[in-house]
Amino acid sequence: MRIVSASFFWRNDQPDGLGVTFGPEGFSPEELTIMFSGETVRRYFADSDKALGSSVVDDYLKQLQGIAIAAKVRPLPMHLAVMAALNIMWLAERGFIPNDEFNGPMFVKTK
Numbered sequence: 466m467r468i469v470s471a472s473f474f475w476r477n478d479q480p481d482g483l484g485v486t487f488g489p490e491g492f493s494p495e496e497l498t499i500m501f502s503g504e505t506v507r508r509y510f511a512d513s514d515k516a517l518g519s520s521v522v523d524d525y526l527k528q529l530q531g532i533a534i535a536a537k538v539r540p541l542p543m544h545l546a547v548m549a550a551l552n553i554m555w556l557a558e559r560g561f562i563p564n565d566e567f568n569g570p571m572f573v574k575t576k
Contacts, residue, residue, distance in 0.1 A: 467494035
């Protein structure tokens with residue numbers, strides 16, 4: 466399966482929330498699949514899991530707050546959008562934020 470579109474939400478029902486989407490306008494399905502299901506994601510999750518004893522959850526939530534503020538002022542640089550996406554994926558998968566219509570990742574996939 467390949468990812469055609471990937472969206473990531475954190476408190477998207479709140480004025481200070483965040484939503485980022487990566488789609489066909491900027492990325493091919495192959496690029497999206499590599500970005501959000503490849504080795505980079507596995508390493509990010511492994512590193513985050515190792516740091517779990519520290520303040521990693523609080524750090525990720527603070528990063529999301531800062532990124533959400535920045536997104537209200539100007540378009541996000543790609544590195545911040547990807548950081549937000551990875552933080553949201555990890556936080557939702559590990560149960561630190563709900564995975565519902567306002568929080569978490571959403572992927573559109575094709576065969």
